[in-house]
Amino acid sequence: KAGVTQTPRYLIKTRGQQVTLSCSPISGHRSVSWYQQTPGQGLQFLFEYFSETQRNKGNFPGRFSGRQFSNSRSEMNVSTLELGDSALYLCASGLAGVPNTQYFGPGTRLTVL
Amino acid sequence: GIQVEQSPPDLILQEGANSTLRCNFSDSVNNLQWFHQNPWGQLINLFYIPSGTKQNGRLSATTVATERYSLLYISSSQTTDSGVYFCAVEGRGGSEKLVFGKGTKLTVNP
Numbered sequence: 001k002a003g004v005t006q007t008p009r010y011l012i013k014t015r016g017q018q019v020t021l022s023c024s025p026i027s028g029h030r031s032v033s034w035y036q037q038t039p040g041q042g043l044q045f046l047f048e049y050f051s052e053t054q055r056n057k058g059n060f061p062g063r064f065s066g067r068q069f070s071n072s073r074s075e076m077n078v079s080t081l082e083l084g085d086s087a088l089y090l091c092a093s094g095l096a097g098v099p100n101t102q103y104f105g106p107g108t109r110l111t112v113l
Numbered sequence: 114g115i116q117v118e119q120s121p122p123d124l125i126l127q128e129g130a131n132s133t134l135r136c137n138f139s140d141s142v143n144n145l146q147w148f149h150q151n152p153w154g155q156l157i158n159l160f161y162i163p164s165g166t167k168q169n170g171r172l173s174a175t176t177v178a179t180e181r182y183s184l185l186y187i188s189s190s191q192t193t194d195s196g197v198y199f200c201a202v203e204g205r206g207g208s209e210k211l212v213f214g215k216g217t218k219l220t221v222n223p
Binding site for chain 1: 146
């Protein structure tokens with residue numbers, strides 16, 4: 001079974017631009033979560049989607065948004081990019097059952113100049 | 114919210130040595146996972162272990178849920194074991210979100 005895939009793997013943007021990242025979960029997984037990893041803050045939860053509905057949201061500004069499609073693929077969008085948004089963005093998928101094991105993709109490394 | 118503390122923050126070993134990494138958490142959990150982050154940033158699942166003991170080759174893990182800690186054991190370490198090890202938990206509230214510790218950076222020297 002294919003793992004979680006994320007595109008693009010690397011991205012360079014300038015301040016003020018917006019960016020969209022994509023995540024395809026493991027086949028059959030309906031839960032998709034997004035995390036941001038920075039050297040200063042570590043790994044932080046952004047949001048979680050299940051069956052096209054956002055179920056949980058972390059403590060991030062409204063510039064960070066996401067959505068999930070009927071095939072469980074998910075996108076996250078960051079508008080008006082700031083230098084501090086430079087990070088590794090990781091997507092995880094899960095069955096949302098028991099056991100609720102989360103499987104992570106390779107990440108998208110975003111650099112904001 | 115739930116707090117996760119990992120120790121030690123850094124660990125340097127010679128190849129062949131054994132090590133124990135610890136994860137303390139502040140509340141009851143539905144989910145506890147150990148991950149190894151490779152040099153390219155991907156988090157590799159090691160164990161799903163909200164309670165009990167599991168083993169996978171040279172790695173094993175034990176979670177004592179009643180005392181709110183988990184241990185990851187690495188035996189006969191190899192240079193390829195180097196990297197950052199994270200413990201992550203999901204609280205009993207069923208939020209489906211993982212709260213991560215700050216990680217243990219392991220360096221295995223040849």
